[in-house]
């Protein structure tokens with residue numbers, strides 16, 4: 001079976017398009033790989049992610065689904081060794097029937113697959129850290145159905161997830177041996193697509209990505225996607241672990257009546273964001289500029305591209321996956337007859353709620369004093 005390129009698709013008749021759509025395996029759709037007569041144009045200065053890091057390399061991105069070996073990894077307490085044979089999941093706290101499940105018992109529950117973009121909220125905070133993102137198909141079982149099975153008490157307000165990984169933490173001058181933990185408010189935990197996941201892109205979850213079981217919270221930054229889960233606890237109050245209330249908080253100022261009002265918020269939902277991923281040059285000299293844009297699930301309204309501080313121009317969004325609200329959207333733009341020399345390319349995403357990807361000097365970024373949630377525009381330079 002031959003895969004039609006995006007351009008031949010666009011040129012093709014309706015019948016050809018319909019045929020190609022049924023034949024095309026969804027998982028391989030993405031940017032066209034550079035055509036044989038196209039050359040990759042490098043960025044200046046080299047803002048690419050170093051090759052020795054397991055992160056997404058934007059300029060090599062062609063697939064809408066990130067292959068498992070290119071999914072980035074982050075661990076705050078190191079990578080634990082989990083004995084899968086002894087692994088059990090406990091569900092306790094304000095539930096009517098506390099549960100203990102083996103991995104087989106969990107896997108015997110009804111399966112659910114969700115496609116979602118995983119992004120570390122530190123992604124984009126500096127030019128060398130822009131590949132902490134992936135888009136994958138996550139398979140597991142519904143958290144909501146498990147919580148319903150355990151039976152929620154009227155007092156239930158919050159659901160806490162504890163990982164196997166632990167470290168000594170000092171809180172108010174005392175040391176505690178603490179497990180990595182994050183929580184979701186009950187309403188968030190009961191959302192449709194939140195799953196306890198053991199498989200990614202049809203393969204078992206790797207130990208580094210949280211095996212045997214991790215949480216998948218579509219639309220949320222990956223700090224909420226607790227890995228190596230062994231205990232779920234339902235509380236009747238808010239949970240304030242290090243990764244809820246001390247780390248992964250954003251401090252942002254807003255000028256109110258000439259005074260700065262400082263607001264400290266928790267890192268939660270993914271911001272509206274985009275990037276110029278790759279530039280290729282065709283034989284005729286035209287540049288093909290491709291990129292990606294993503295949100296917390298709010299539909300994208302548009303993505304625009306600005307060349308050399310000129311007018312913002314709308315780019316073409318990939319229509320095949322636009323219904324897929326928790327996954328990134330690929331886009332492309334053709335720049336005919338670009339003059340020789342150095343050029344600046346920057347993209348900007350706007351969502352249907354009117355949130356526009358800010359610049360570095362917009363108050364929401366300028367007055368942000370912590371590095372998480374860095375969704376500022378990401379200018380890239382090329383020379384042709």
Ligand SMILES: Nc1nc2c(c(=O)[nH]1)N[C@H]1C(S)=C(S)[C@@H](COP(=O)(O)O)O[C@H]1N2
Nearest residue numbers: 072073074075076120163180209222226227
């Ligand atoms: N148990 C546990 N879960 C965790 C973390 C951790 O340190 N321990 N790090 C979080 C952070 S900050 C990120 S960015 C994601 C990274 O997921 P990945 O390693 O699968 O890419 O896991 C999250 N879940």
Ligand SMILES: [Mo]
Nearest residue numbers: 074120121223
């Ligand atoms: Mo992260």
